[in-house]
Structure formats: structure tokens, C-alpha cells
Amino acid sequence: MQIAPSGYRRRVQQRNCPWLRCKRSQSDEERCTHIQRVWHANWQVYGTVKVWKQMHREGLPIARCTVQRLMRKLGLKGARRGKKVRTTRPDAARPCPLDLVNRQFTAQRPDQLWVADFTYVSTWQGQMFVAFVIDVYARRIVGWR
Known part of the structure; x- marks a missing residue:
């Protein structure tokens, strides 16, 4: 597989320098820390909807589908009744x-x-x-x- 050297160098720089990444991945990193904090603070039983509601209560606007995507990426699951x-x-x-x-x-x-x-x-x-x-x-x- 052939890759242009400039594309390879840009990818390596993005990995080493977070501010060079796209805005979505930068905001995802910040949101992931908030999602993990809320999930751990609630005994690791909150699912997507409860984490989303708690983040809104704390004044962190985020879409429910974004919470779902990031929780899936992090491997976080709510407890099932x-x-x-x-x-x-x-x-x-x-x-x-x-x-x-x-x-x-x-x-x-x-x-x-x-x-x-x-x-x-x-x-x-x-x-x-x-x-x-x-x-x-x-x-x-x-x-x-």
C-alpha cells in the first residue's frame, strides 16, 4: 500500500500534537472524560440516557447520539434491570x-x-x-x- 510521505507525516504529527486534530476528535476527547466521570460517579450503572441527562443538568450540552457513540467507543454500558x-x-x-x-x-x-x-x-x-x-x-x- 503506497502512502504519500506528507500524509504520513501529518498523521504522525496529529498523533503527537492533539491541537492539530480535527475539532470533532478534540471535542470527543473532552467529552469522553466527562462521560467517564459521570458514569463512574454513578456506580457504573448509568446508561446512555441517564448519562446524557446528568450532563445536561451539569450544563454540558451534548446530543444523546453523541453520548451513545462515545460510550460505545469507551466500552461503557449501563446496568440492565x-x-x-x-x-x-x-x-x-x-x-x-x-x-x-x-x-x-x-x-x-x-x-x-x-x-x-x-x-x-x-x-x-x-x-x-x-x-x-x-x-x-x-x-x-x-x-x-
């Missing part, structure tokens, strides 16, 4: 069920082939599991519990 839901806990000791239809989920007439499925629904009491029996031909739920 709730706990991670783990719905499947595989047991290596148990055998896998047989595939009785050989992955052929088609039927020529109603009630020829039924399949089962289940899912979970979040409720105030916790996770509720719902099981369905589905007619493959009609693609309708035959029963549920």
Missing part, C-alpha cells in the same frame, strides 16, 4: 427423545400428525410454562395446558 432468564438446563446424562417423524412436518389430511411445543410466559409470580398440541395439517392448536 432484571435477571437473566435461563429457560433450558440440559442434562447430558438423559437420552435425547427420538425423532419419530424424521423432521417431516407435513400431513396429507387433518389429525394425521400432531406435534407438541411449549413456551414460557413472564408473569408477576415468575415464569409460567405453556404446552401446546398442534395439528400439522391445519396448523392450529388442538389443545393446551
Whole structure:
């Protein structure tokens, strides 16, 4: 790859002398320090919106998308509410069920082939599991519990 010597020297100078950089990168450096300060001052749980609002409260005008871009660049993430839901806990000791239809989920007439499925629904009491029996031909739920 060929690079003009003048372009190479300019890039090296910009790296060594911050005042030669473009205005956006200069302001980004200053804003990054403010974003890190706000994020650390709030126990590293603030996300983009809360950091943005806090900076406005402190009199530092900045766009929300700029805060988002710089937080992503710095690797800062806000805490997520709730706990991670783990719905499947595989047991290596148990055998896998047989595939009785050989992955052929088609039927020529109603009630020829039924399949089962289940899912979970979040409720105030916790996770509720719902099981369905589905007619493959009609693609309708035959029963549920």
C-alpha cells in the first residue's frame, strides 16, 4: 500500500500534537472524560440516557447520539434491570427423545400428525410454562395446558 510521505507525516504529527486534530476528535476527547466521570460517579450503572441527562443538568450540552457513540467507543454500558432468564438446563446424562417423524412436518389430511411445543410466559409470580398440541395439517392448536 503506497502512502504519500506528507500524509504520513501529518498523521504522525496529529498523533503527537492533539491541537492539530480535527475539532470533532478534540471535542470527543473532552467529552469522553466527562462521560467517564459521570458514569463512574454513578456506580457504573448509568446508561446512555441517564448519562446524557446528568450532563445536561451539569450544563454540558451534548446530543444523546453523541453520548451513545462515545460510550460505545469507551466500552461503557449501563446496568440492565432484571435477571437473566435461563429457560433450558440440559442434562447430558438423559437420552435425547427420538425423532419419530424424521423432521417431516407435513400431513396429507387433518389429525394425521400432531406435534407438541411449549413456551414460557413472564408473569408477576415468575415464569409460567405453556404446552401446546398442534395439528400439522391445519396448523392450529388442538389443545393446551
